[in-house]
Amino acid sequence: MTTPRVRFAPSPTGYLHVGGARTALFNWLHARQTGGTFILRMEDTDAARNTKESRETIFRGLRWLGLAPDEGPEEGGDLGPYSQSExxxxxxxxxxxxxxxxxxxxxxxxxxxxxxxxxxxxxxxxxxxxxxxxxxxxxxxxxxxxxxxxxxxxxxxxxxxxxxxxxxxxxxxxxxxxxxxxxxxxxxxxxxxxxxxxxxxxxxxxxxxxxxxxxxxxxxxxxxxxxxxxxxxxxxxxxxPLILGPKGQGKLSKRKHPEAALEHYIDRGFHPEAVVNWLALIGWSLDDKTTILSRDELVQHFSLGRISKSGARLDLDKLEHLSGHYIREMDPAALADALVPFLAKAGHIAEDPNSQQRATVEHLAAAYRERLVAFSDVVAEAVWAFQPVTDYEGKASKNLVEKPTIPALLRDYADALPDPLPDPEAHEAHARAFVEERGMGFGQLVHPLRAAWTGRPGGPPLFDCAAILGRKEAHARLLQAATWSEENLPES
RNA sequence: GGCCCCAUCGUCUAGCCAGGUCCAGGACACAAGGUUCUCAUCCUUGGAACAGGGGUUCAAAUCCCCUUGGGGUCACCA
Missing domain, CATH: 3.40.50.620 (HUPs)
Structure with a gap:
C-alpha cells in the first residue's frame, strides 16, 4: 500500500479559521505519522471573492503553526499547479x-x-x-x-x-x-x-x-x-466534528466570533505550540488523562480512530492554561526573544533592542515567566518598567495611605537605599534588616514599596522590580509615592 | 421543512465497538486550605455528569427502539 496523500484546501476569502487550522493540523499529523504527503491546495475558484491578502494570511498561519506543506502553491510539487485558479x-x-x-x-x-x-x-x-x-x-x-x-x-x-x-x-x-x-x-x-x-x-x-x-x-x-x-x-x-462557539449556539463563525480567526491568537501572543496542543485536543484525545502533548508526541500518538464525533465548544480557558504552561517551560532567553516583538510594537523598546533594553527584557522574562498566559500580556503587566507610574491601581493606592507614617517610611527607605543597588537577594536582606531595626513587620514595608515602584497591587518579586528599574528610578519613585501618600492621606 | 450527524460533570473529554472491575476517571473552570513580600506558580482537598422513556440481559453509561434536545446542510459560494 502506498503512503497516504492528504490535503488542506482552504478558500482564500477571509482569514484562516481556527476550524481550518485544526483541519490542517489533523491532516498534517496524519501525514507526518504515516510518512504520507501533506498537500496545500488553494480553492480559489470564485475570482470575485478571493484576495491576495487572504492567501498570505493562510500561508502565514500555517507557518506560525509549523505546518509546512509537502506540496503546495509555494513549495510546488509534481501534481500542480496547486491553486485552482491556475x-x-x-x-x-x-x-x-x-x-x-x-x-x-x-x-x-x-x-x-x-x-x-x-x-x-x-x-x-x-x-x-x-x-x-x-x-x-x-x-x-x-x-x-x-x-x-x-x-x-x-x-x-x-x-x-x-x-x-x-x-x-x-x-x-x-x-x-x-x-x-x-x-x-x-x-x-x-x-x-x-x-x-x-x-x-x-x-x-x-x-x-x-x-x-x-x-x-x-x-x-x-x-x-x-x-x-x-x-x-x-x-x-x-x-x-465541528467547532462550536464558546457559548455553544452554532458553529464557530467568522461573523459572530472574533475567536474564529487564527490571527486573533497570533496577535495575542499565545505560545504556538500551546495552540497546536489545544487544537489537537478539539475533537481528539489520547486517553483518559493526557492533556499536555508536544508536537512530536502528537505525531507519534495521533490516530484517526480516536477522533470524537460530537461538536466541541471552543474552550478559551483551556488554551490560556496551556499557553501559560508552555510559557513557563521556556528558558528566559527564549521567552525574552518571544517578548521583544510585542514590547517593540507597544513602543516600549526598539525593534532591535540595545543591550540595556535587552537586559531589561531578559530580566522581565525571568520575572514574568510564571505570570503570563500570552506573550502580549507583558505589555500591560510590565508597563511600570518602561513608563513612569502615573496612578496607583486599586489596592496599591490603599497600601500607600493605610498609615500616616508611610510618607516618612518611604523617604527613610529612599535614604537607606543602597548605592549601587545590590542583587535582589542582597537587597531583600537589606530590607529585612531595615524593618528589624524599626521593629516592624516585613509586609508593612513591602506593600508600600511595591506600590511606589510599580503602581500595582501584584507582580514579580519586589526586589526584582527594583533591579529592573535601577537605583535612580527606584529612588525617585519612592519620593514620588511619599508625596502622593501625603496628599491623599485621609484627614483625621 | 427534507436529508444527514451527534448526545457522560459548567466546558473539553475517558469509558461504549468486544455489557459486569464505573455508586463513572482526567483536564479546564469554580470553591476551600497550604507555601509566599503581593500577584502568579506549585501542592492538597471539595462540589460537579451517564438527556428521558421503553426494551434485550442474571447484569447497560456501554446493545436495540422511540422521544426530546443540539448541530450541519439544502447557491450558477467554497
Whole structure:
C-alpha cells in the first residue's frame, strides 16, 4: 500500500479559521505519522471573492503553526499547479470527459426560475431541490437551444440508488439518491464549480484520504457520486466534528466570533505550540488523562480512530492554561526573544533592542515567566518598567495611605537605599534588616514599596522590580509615592 | 421543512465497538486550605455528569427502539 496523500484546501476569502487550522493540523499529523504527503491546495475558484491578502494570511498561519506543506502553491510539487485558479485546462478537459460519459446534462433554467422554484417549495414545505425540468428536454430541442446560443449550466445526472460512505470517524453513513439533487457542475459562463473541481483535483493530485469538517458531509455524498460517475477511485473520508462557539449556539463563525480567526491568537501572543496542543485536543484525545502533548508526541500518538464525533465548544480557558504552561517551560532567553516583538510594537523598546533594553527584557522574562498566559500580556503587566507610574491601581493606592507614617517610611527607605543597588537577594536582606531595626513587620514595608515602584497591587518579586528599574528610578519613585501618600492621606 | 450527524460533570473529554472491575476517571473552570513580600506558580482537598422513556440481559453509561434536545446542510459560494 502506498503512503497516504492528504490535503488542506482552504478558500482564500477571509482569514484562516481556527476550524481550518485544526483541519490542517489533523491532516498534517496524519501525514507526518504515516510518512504520507501533506498537500496545500488553494480553492480559489470564485475570482470575485478571493484576495491576495487572504492567501498570505493562510500561508502565514500555517507557518506560525509549523505546518509546512509537502506540496503546495509555494513549495510546488509534481501534481500542480496547486491553486485552482491556475488549473483551467485540467477542468476544461474534465468537462469534455463529463460530456463524453453522458453523466451530465445541460440546464437552461434561469436563476429567476430556480429562485421561484425554491420559493414555491419553501411555501409548500416541500423538499428543496432542482425539479429536473431540463432533464426532460428532447435531444432536438437541446441542440436547437444550444445552437441559438442559449445560456446553460451543466448538471450532474444523479443515478438511482444510494451512496454509502465508510467514514473514518463516523462509520457507515448513507443517503438515498432521491435526496440528492442534480447539482450544477459548470456555470453558464463555463466556469466549473466547487463540487466538481474538488473531485477532479483530489483525483489528479492522488489524494487518498480527505479529512475535513462535518459541514462537508453532504458535499461528500455529491462528490462520491461524481467520483463514481467519472470512474475514479473514491478516496477515504473522515469528517471532523465541528467547532462550536464558546457559548455553544452554532458553529464557530467568522461573523459572530472574533475567536474564529487564527490571527486573533497570533496577535495575542499565545505560545504556538500551546495552540497546536489545544487544537489537537478539539475533537481528539489520547486517553483518559493526557492533556499536555508536544508536537512530536502528537505525531507519534495521533490516530484517526480516536477522533470524537460530537461538536466541541471552543474552550478559551483551556488554551490560556496551556499557553501559560508552555510559557513557563521556556528558558528566559527564549521567552525574552518571544517578548521583544510585542514590547517593540507597544513602543516600549526598539525593534532591535540595545543591550540595556535587552537586559531589561531578559530580566522581565525571568520575572514574568510564571505570570503570563500570552506573550502580549507583558505589555500591560510590565508597563511600570518602561513608563513612569502615573496612578496607583486599586489596592496599591490603599497600601500607600493605610498609615500616616508611610510618607516618612518611604523617604527613610529612599535614604537607606543602597548605592549601587545590590542583587535582589542582597537587597531583600537589606530590607529585612531595615524593618528589624524599626521593629516592624516585613509586609508593612513591602506593600508600600511595591506600590511606589510599580503602581500595582501584584507582580514579580519586589526586589526584582527594583533591579529592573535601577537605583535612580527606584529612588525617585519612592519620593514620588511619599508625596502622593501625603496628599491623599485621609484627614483625621 | 427534507436529508444527514451527534448526545457522560459548567466546558473539553475517558469509558461504549468486544455489557459486569464505573455508586463513572482526567483536564479546564469554580470553591476551600497550604507555601509566599503581593500577584502568579506549585501542592492538597471539595462540589460537579451517564438527556428521558421503553426494551434485550442474571447484569447497560456501554446493545436495540422511540422521544426530546443540539448541530450541519439544502447557491450558477467554497
Amino acid at each position: 488549473r483551467g485546462e485540467i477542468y476544461a478537459a474534465a468537462v469534455a470527459d463529463l460530456r463524453a460519459r453522458g453523466v451530465v446534462y445541460p440546464c437552461f433554467c434561469t436563476r429567476e426560475r430556480l429562485a421561484e422554484l425554491r420559493a414555491r417549495q419553501e411555501a409548500a414545505k416541500e423538499r428543496y431541490g432542482y425539479d429536473r425540468c431540463c432533464l426532460g428536454l428532447d435531444a432536438d430541442e437541446v441542440t436547437r437551444k444550444i445552437d441559438a446560443g442559449e445560456a446553460h449550466t451543466l448538471r450532474l445526472r444523479v443515478p438511482e440508488g444510494e451512496t454509502v460512505i465508510d467514514d473514518l470517524v463516523r462509520g457507515e453513513v448513507k443517503v438515498a439518491h432521491a435526496d440528492v439533487e442534480d447539482i450544477i457542475l459548470v456555470r453558464a459562463d463555463g466556469a466549473p464549480v466547487y463540487n466538481f473541481v474538488v473531485v477532479i483535483d483530489d483525483h489528479h493530485m492522488g489524494v487518498s484520504c480527505v479529512l475535513r469538517g462535518e459541514d462537508h458531509l453532504t458535499n461528500t455524498f455529491k462528490q462520491v457520486i461524481l467520483f463514481k460517475a467519472l470512474g475514479f477511485d473514491v478516496p477515504l473520508y473522515g469528517h471532523l
